[in-house]
Amino acid sequence: MMGTPRIMRRTRTRTALVAGAAALCLSITACGGDSEGGGSLSAPGPEALEDLDSTVQVEFWHSMDSTNGQVLNGLIDEFNAEHEGRIKVTGSFQGDYDTTLAQHRAAIQQGNTANIVQIYDLGTQFMIDSGQTVPAQSFVDKDGYDTGPIEDALLNYFTVDGELRSFPFNNSTPLMYINKDAFEEAGLDPEQPPKDLAGIREYAEALTVRGANGQVERYGFGAAVYGWFIEQFMARAAVPYCDSGNGREGRATEVLFDDPNVVELVEWWQGMIDDELAAPLGRGTDDAQAAFTAGRAAMTLESTGAMGGFLEQSGFEVGAGYFPLIHADDPAGSIIGGASLWINGAGHSDAETRASWEFVQFLLTPAAQSKWHAGTGYLSVNTEGYNGPEASERAAEYPQFSVAADQLANSETNINTAGCMMGVMSEARVAAEEAWEAALVTDTTAADALSAGTDKVSRKIEEYNASVG
Amino acid sequence: MASPSGTTLPRVSISSTNRDGRPGGAPPRTGPPRTLVRERRKETLLAWAFLAPSLIVFALFLLYPLGRTVYLSMHGNDIIGRPTRFVGFDHFSELLTADFGKVLVTTLLFTLLVVVPGVLGALAVVLLLESGIRGQRFFRSAFALPFAFSVASASVIFAVFYNPASGVLNGILYELGLGQVKWLNSTDWSLISVSLTTVWMNLGYGVLVLAAGVGSIPREVNEAALLDGATGGRRAWHITVPLLGPQLFFLAVISTINALQSFGQIHILTQGGPVGSTTTLVYSIYEYAFAYGTSDFGRASAQALVLLLMVLGCTALQFGVIERKVHYS
Numbered sequence: 120m121m122g123t124p125r126i127m128r129r130t131r132t133r134t135a136l137v138a139g140a141a142a143l144c145l146s147i148t149a150c151g152g153d154s155e156g157g158g159s160l161s162a163p164g165p166e167a168l169e170d171l172d173s174t175v176q177v178e179f180w181h182s183m184d185s186t187n188g189q190v191l192n193g194l195i196d197e198f199n200a201e202h203e204g205r206i207k208v209t210g211s212f213q214g215d216y217d218t219t220l221a222q223h224r225a226a227i228q229q230g231n232t233a234n235i236v237q238i239y240d241l242g243t244q245f246m247i248d249s250g251q252t253v254p255a256q257s258f259v260d261k262d263g264y265d266t267g268p269i270e271d272a273l274l275n276y277f278t279v280d281g282e283l284r285s286f287p288f289n290n291s292t293p294l295m296y297i298n299k300d301a302f303e304e305a306g307l308d309p310e311q312p313p314k315d316l317a318g319i320r321e322y323a324e325a326l327t328v329r330g331a332n333g334q335v336e337r338y339g340f341g342a343a344v345y346g347w348f349i350e351q352f353m354a355r356a357a358v359p360y361c362d363s364g365n366g367r368e369g370r371a372t373e374v375l376f377d378d379p380n381v382v383e384l385v386e387w388w389q390g391m392i393d394d395e396l397a398a399p400l401g402r403g404t405d406d407a408q409a410a411f412t413a414g415r416a417a418m419t420l421e422s423t424g425a426m427g428g429f430l431e432q433s434g435f436e437v438g439a440g441y442f443p444l445i446h447a448d449d450p451a452g453s454i455i456g457g458a459s460l461w462i463n464g465a466g467h468s469d470a471e472t473r474a475s476w477e478f479v480q481f482l483l484t485p486a487a488q489s490k491w492h493a494g495t496g497y498l499s500v501n502t503e504g505y506n507g508p509e510a511s512e513r514a515a516e517y518p519q520f521s522v523a524a525d526q527l528a529n530s531e532t533n534i535n536t537a538g539c540m541m542g543v544m545s546e547a548r549v550a551a552e553e554a555w556e557a558a559l560v561t562d563t564t565a566a567d568a569l570s571a572g573t574d575k576v577s578r579k580i581e582e583y584n585a586s587v588g
Numbered sequence: 589m590a591s592p593s594g595t596t597l598p599r600v601s602i603s604s605t606n607r608d609g610r611p612g613g614a615p616p617r618t619g620p621p622r623t624l625v626r627e628r629r630k631e632t633l634l635a636w637a638f639l640a641p642s643l644i645v646f647a648l649f650l651l652y653p654l655g656r657t658v659y660l661s662m663h664g665n666d667i668i669g670r671p672t673r674f675v676g677f678d679h680f681s682e683l684l685t686a687d688f689g690k691v692l693v694t695t696l697l698f699t700l701l702v703v704v705p706g707v708l709g710a711l712a713v714v715l716l717l718e719s720g721i722r723g724q725r726f727f728r729s730a731f732a733l734p735f736a737f738s739v740a741s742a743s744v745i746f747a748v749f750y751n752p753a754s755g756v757l758n759g760i761l762y763e764l765g766l767g768q769v770k771w772l773n774s775t776d777w778s779l780i781s782v783s784l785t786t787v788w789m790n791l792g793y794g795v796l797v798l799a800a801g802v803g804s805i806p807r808e809v810n811e812a813a814l815l816d817g818a819t820g821g822r823r824a825w826h827i828t829v830p831l832l833g834p835q836l837f838f839l840a841v842i843s844t845i846n847a848l849q850s851f852g853q854i855h856i857l858t859q860g861g862p863v864g865s866t867t868t869l870v871y872s873i874y875e876y877a878f879a880y881g882t883s884d885f886g887r888a889s890a891q892a893l894v895l896l897l898m899v900l901g902c903t904a905l906q907f908g909v910i911e912r913k914v915h916y917s
Binding site: 217220221224225227228241242245248249330332334338341398399400401402403405406409410413415416542543544545546548549553556557559560561583586587 | 664665666667668669670672747751752753754762765767768770772773774775858859861862863864878879880881882883
C-alpha cells in the first residue's frame with residue numbers, strides 16, 4: 120500500500136535531483152567573483168624574508184601521488200626541516216594534471232590560488248595568459264640564478280618570448296622499450312633496437328609469434344594511441360606542430376598534424392595492425408603497458424616515467440632505446456613532456472612569493488634532483504643531479520635509465536623540438552589522438568581523419584585567441 | 589516523507605491549501621467568523637514555516653543551479669571560465685549538428701542496452717531463485733553483491749577483463765579457439781562492453797528490489813494458483829510477474845535515470861572513445877566543461893539543459909505509457 124506513492128515521489132525527486140546535480144556541478148566552479156587581490160608579478164628579493172614575525176606558509180598544489188607523491192613529500196619534509204621556524208611548505212595532491220588545472224582555474228576565480236602550482240606542459244600558454252604568476256625569468260634575473268646546469272631541452276620548452284616562464288620539475292621523454300628475451304629468441308640483437316618505422320616493421324615480422332590455431336600469441340609491436348607520440352614523431356622529423364613558429368613567434372592559428380609525415384606514420388600503424396604485427400591497442404596507456412609487461416608485445420613506446428614499472432613488473436629483461444624516427448634520415452630532435460612549477464604572485468605577499476622561490480630552488484638542487492630522479496624515473500632537471508649518490512646507484516643497477524638523458528643530450532634544441540605553444544594544446548593532443556584512432560578503427564583514411572582533426576582544433580584556437588584578445 | 593511526528597501537521601497544511609486553492613469548491617456562504625480567518629491565516633503561516641527548511645534547501649541546491657545553468661548556457665566564457673559575453677541561444681543552435689545528434693543517439697542506445705537487459709536479467713535471476721533451488725539465500729546474496737561495488741572499482745576490474753592483449757575475456761576466447769574481440773577498441777563493441785559492465789553493476793540492486801517484491805506477494809495468491817494447477821513457468825508468468833509490476837516499473841524508471849547519468853564507467857573504460865562511440869550526453873558535458881584543460885561552461889550548460897529535458901521526457905513517457913499498465917495491489 121505504502122509502496123506506490125513513495126516510488127512515484129522518489130522518482131520525481133530523483134529526476135529533479137539529476138537535473139539539479141548536472142546544473143550544480145557546472146555552476147559551482149563559475150560562481151566566484153573576480154577578486155584580483157594584491158601581490159606583485161615581479162620577483163621579490165631575499166629581504167622579503169627578513170624580520171619575520173611568524174613562519175611563512177607556502178601552499179603547493181601538485182599531481183604527484185603514490186610513489187612519486189612519497190618522494191615529493193620526502194623532499195618537502197627535508198626542506199621544512201632545514202627551514203624550521205621560517206618557511207613551512209604544505210604539499211597538497213589535487214588529482215591528475217587536468218584536475219589540478221581545473222582546480223587552479225576555480226581558485227583564480229575565487230581569488231585563492233596556492234603559492235606554487237604544478238601544471239603540465241600543455242597548460243603553459245594558459246598559465247601565461249591567465250596572468251597570475253611571477254615569470255620564472257624574474258626570479259632568475261633578480262638573484263642572478265645560474266640556469267646553466269638545467270637541461271637545455273627543458274629550458275627550451277618552457278621559454279616563451281625569450282623569457283623562462285616556469286620551472287621544469289617532473290619531466291620525461293618517450294623511449295622505445297624492448298623485450299630483450301624476445302629479441303634473442305628471434306635471433307635479433309637486443310643491443311640494437313630498430314631506429315625507424317621500416318626497421319620496427321622488419322623486426323616485428325621476426326618477433327611476432329603465432330599459436331597452433333593461427334592466432335597471434337606475441338605481437339612484435341604494441342603501443343598506445345597517444346597524442347604525445349605524434350608530437351614526438353613530428354619533432355624528430357623536424358616538422359613544427361603548429362604555425363607561427365610552433366606558436367613561439369606569435370599566436371598559433373592552426374595545427375599541422377595533418378602533415379604528410381604524420382599521415383605516413385598513421386598509415387604505417389594501420390598496416391602493422393592489419394597485418395597482425397602490432398597489437399590492436401587503444402588510447403589507454405595502461406593497456407599498452409600491460410601488453411608489454413605481459414610479454415604480449417615485444418616492442419612498445421612509453422615515457423621514461425614508465426621505466427621503473429617495466430623493470431619491476433616484466434618477467435623478462437627490458438631494454439630501452441631512442442624513440443623511433445619516421446624515416447632513418449630524420450634529424451632526430453626530441454621534445455619533453457611533464458609538468459613545471461608556477462609561482463603565483465597575484466594575491467600573495469612578497470614573503471610568501473620569496474619563500475616559494477626558495478623552495479623551488481631547493482627542488483632544483485643536484486642533491487634533490489638526484490633523489491627525485493632515482494625515486495621516480497623522471498629526468499634530472501638539473502643535469503648535475505645524475506652524479507648524485509642516489510642517481511649513480513640507480514644508473515649502476517639499471518643502465519637503461521641513462522638512455523633518456525642521452526637521447527636529450529643528443530637532441531638539437533630548435534623551434535621544432537621546443538614544442539608547440541598555444542592555449543588549446545591539450546585539446547589538440549586529444550584531437551590528434553582521436554583522428555589517429557578514427558583512421559585505425561573506421562573506414563576513414565588517415566589523411567581525411569587527420570585533416571578533419573586539424574580543422575576541429577583550428578576552430579578551438581580561433582575561439583581561444585578571441586577570448587584572450 | 590511520512591515522518592512519525594508529522595502526522596498531524598501535514599494534514600493541517602494540506603487542508604488549508606486545498607481550501608485556498610479550490611476557487612469554485614463550496615465556499616463558505618457567509619463571511620466566516622473572524623477567529624476562523626485568523627486561525628486559517630495562522631495555519632497557512634505555520635505550513636510555510638514547516639515547509640521553509642526544505643524550500644530553502646530546494647532553492648539553494650536545485651533552483652539556483654538550474655537558473656545559473658540557464659544563465660551560463662547563454663554566455664560565452666573567458667579562458668578562466670567566467671561568463672563574459674551574452675550569446676543568446678547560439679550555444680543551443682550550435683547543437684544542431686550531426687555530431688551532437690550522434691551523442692544523443694549514443695545516449696539513447698546506451699540507455700536501452702542498460703535498462704532492458706538489466707531489468708530482464710534481474711527478473712530472470714529472481715525467478716530462478718524463486719523456483720526453489722537449493723542455497724537460495726546464498727545465491728540471493730551472491731547476486732546482490734555487485735550492488736556493493738563502487739563504480740570505479742567495478743570499472744577498473746572490467747578494464748582488466750577487457751584488456752586487448754592480456755585480458756581474461758580474450759584469453760578465454762583464445763583457449764576456445766575463437767577470434768579475438770576488441771572489447772573497448774572498436775566502434776562496434778565499445779558501447780556494448782560499457783553497457784555490459786553497467787548491467788553487471790546494476791544487477792545487484794535489481795535483484796534486491798525484485799526479491800523484496802517477490803517476498804511481499806501474498807501467500808494466498810500463490811496457494812490459490814497452485815490449487816488451480818499453475819506451476820513453474822506458468823505461475824511465474826501469470827502470477828509473479830504481474831504482481832511484480834510496481835517493482836519492475838520502479839526499476840525501469842530508476843535504471844533509465846541512472847543510465848542517462850552514467851559517467852564513471854565511461855570515463856574509466858573508454859573516455860568516450862573510440863571515435864566518440866561511447867560519448868554519451870553526460871560525458872560530452874564533462875568534456876566541454878572540465879576535460880583536457882577546457883572550461884567551456886557555456887556549451888556544457890546548454891547540453892546540461894538538453895539532458896534535463898531528456899530525463900524529464902523519458903520519465904514522463906514511462907509514467908504516461910507504462911505506468912497505466914502496472915497493477916498495484
